Every structure is written in structure tokens, then in C-alpha cells.
Amino acid sequence: xxxxxxxxxxxxxxxxxxxxxxxxxxxxxxxxxxxxxxxxxxxxxxxxxxxxxxxxxxxxxxxxxxxxxxxxxxxxxxxxxxxxxxxxxxxxxxxxxxxxxxxxxxxxxx
Numbered sequence: 001x002x003x004x005x006x007x008x009x010x011x012x013x014x015x016x017x018x019x020x021x022x023x024x025x026x027x028x029x030x031x032x033x034x035x036x037x038x039x040x041x042x043x044x045x046x047x048x049x050x051x052x053x054x055x056x057x058x059x060x061x062x063x064x065x066x067x068x069x070x071x072x073x074x075x076x077x078x079x080x081x082x083x084x085x086x087x088x089x090x091x092x093x094x095x096x097x098x099x100x101x102x103x104x105x106x107x108x109x110x
Contacts, residue, residue: 002044002047004044004047004048004051004056005043005044005047005056005057005058006055006056006057006058007057007058008026008057008058008059008064008067009059009063009064010064010065010066010067013059013064013067016055016057017057017082017085018082018085019085020055020082020085022052022053022054022055023053023054023055023081023082023083023088023107023108024054024055024056024057024081024082025043025054025055025056025057025079025080025081025082025104026057026058026059026079026080026082027039027043027056027057027058027059027077027078027079028059028061028068028071028073028076028077028078028079028080029058029059029060029061029076029077030060030061030062030076031060031062032062033076033077035076035077035093035094036076036077036094038094039077039079039094039095040058042095042096042097042100043056043058045097046097046100046101046104049101050104050108053108054081054104054108061073061076071087075092075093077092077093077094078090078091078092079091079092079100081104081107083107088107088110089103089107091103
């Protein structure tokens, strides 16, 4: 995980996500999940592109079970964009960088 990608936990979820002044993309993942590991470098590459417009963070579902439970996370990887502390968009499954960027641009524009 790069320095530009936040480590989100149950403990800091409220301060980093719910109370963020800018939108936040949270990647719900686990170490054992192959598709989740594929998303890591993509998020590392996108974090500097969206600096100042979108925070990008990762939440390990094995280490933090409260937040995924409250949000009804059933499959990983699941990525949720939060705007104003509320879920704005949910993406389930791995994707490539170009497709994710198009989806993020749509959410941020809307």
C-alpha cells in the first residue's frame, strides 16, 4: 500500500470516511483474496491522480469486521465511494484501472 492510500480501520472509519470533507473511496479487501490483491497497485496508481479530490483507502475485512457488517459487504473486493459520509456508489469485483477511473469520474461529477 502506497503512502497515498489510507489504512482505514473500524477505529478511524468515522473520522477518515464519514466526516471527510471530500469524497472517499474505500476498498474492502483481504490478504487471501486474489482479486483484492490485483486492485492494490491500481489504487496506488490512482491515489495521486485524485489527490485533493478523492481520498482512497483500504479496509482489511479480516482485521475490521464492524464496518463491513454495517455496510452489508457480502463479497470482496467491494469498493464504495462515500460523499458527505453517505454511500454514493458501490463497485463489486475487480476491475482494470481505466474502467475504475471512468466510474470514479462519473461519481465525482454527479
